[in-house]
Amino acid sequence: MTTAPTTLSVVIITYARPDYVRTCLEHLRELERPASEVLVVDASPDVRTRELVTRDFPEALYLRNDLGPGTMPESRQIGLAHARGDIVAFIDDDAFVEPRWADELLAPYADPTVWGVGGRAVNGLPGEESAGLGQIGRLLPNGMLTGYFGADPGRDLDVDHLLGATMSFRRDTLTSIGGIRGNYPGTCLCEESDISLRVRAAGGRLVFAPRAVVHHVAAPYDVGQRFDRRYLYYARRNHVVLLARNFGFGAPLLRRYVRTTLRVQRQHIDVAVRRLRGDEGRSPMDRARALVVLTRAVVELVGLVVGFPAAVVARRRDRIAGVGTP
Incomplete structure (x- = not known):
């Protein structure tokens, strides 16, 4: 000490x-x-x-x-x-x-x-x-x-x-x-x-x-709002970059993160599609909520996919800067 x-x-x-x-x-x-x-x-x-x-x-x-x-x-x-x-x-x-x-x-x-x-x-x-x-x-x-x-x-x-x-x-x-x-x-x-x-x-x-x-006090953003679609997109994109940078593309943590994200978003999409078809919830409000869930899921999946080429760029920059990647 x-x-x-x-x-x-x-x-x-x-x-x-x-x-x-x-x-x-x-x-x-x-x-x-x-x-x-x-x-x-x-x-x-x-x-x-x-x-x-x-x-x-x-x-x-x-x-x-x-x-x-x-x-x-x-x-x-x-x-x-x-x-x-x-x-x-x-x-x-x-x-x-x-x-x-x-x-x-x-x-x-x-x-x-x-x-x-x-x-x-x-x-x-x-x-x-x-x-x-x-x-x-x-x-x-x-x-x-x-x-x-x-x-x-x-x-x-x-x-x-x-x-x-x-x-x-x-x-x-x-x-x-x-x-x-x-x-x-x-x-x-x-x-x-x-x-x-x-x-x-x-x-x-x-x-x-x-x-x-x-x-x-969670001040308002100058662009967008807290937890909006933009937030969801970057949450997934940046998370992939984080794991790939610190553990590598072949890391079990990254594979499990991708599987977990795909499973959760698939569940959201399945529920949303059933409601839009009228299988679950028939009111206009139910369908409007289903559309919100569907667009959120799509945005998060896009962020997940975009995270991989972004991680390639980030790791290349790290090597050039001499900070190293696994």
Whole structure:
């Protein structure tokens, strides 16, 4: 055991949500243990966030990501490249820290085997503190990932992956694995899991610290809505990329993920077709719901298929960048 790291860099990634950035920075000012530095990485198409940070929060370093929307991992990498703390923490612009967040996030790092620590994201949902207590942050045998990062098990837990809205890593660890990889576009799903799986593959432990709390208010997207068709498409596309990058195309995890996805979507399609034919449910509302289910299933299947050529491209880029693939 060693003493916990003493310096903390906090990286906020944002796109076109200056009002949320303001609240996020105001909460960071109230930390009982102040961050050593705060970095705001902005991919917005306008100057509102830049003007806000430079005018009202001079203690924060403003950085640009000129790649635009759908490039959250690239924003994280820009923040990492400029960070100087022993620990680099990443929070979303709509994740507002509680006063003891930094203390609780840093405490597990007293154990040198711990290379990453994530906090609890409270979403204001009924029962979230007890939902999925035994399944927090898991990579399942079928290749699926669990969440449940709003749960409170009452103690620190080892996990397989962390939530991007509130996660941290040893800066030296991230540097040693080649930094943060991009090519998780759209709603940027799975990009934080990619970091987590690579850290674990390098030999480090990841810890979920439920007393390190942020209030995740789920701000609206600039493009589309949360859990819309676009979200479903990228959920499947990026998941295939994640598994292929970290385990290879021949990995049992990837094969089981594909089989599970095909089985579930086939069930949805079968039910939807029966309802559209009038075999099950004859009201116009039943048929309208069936059409919604059918289009959702088709979108998810398209995302699954597109994930494979996207994974080929991602692995090729990884080899060129020298970060390696299995």
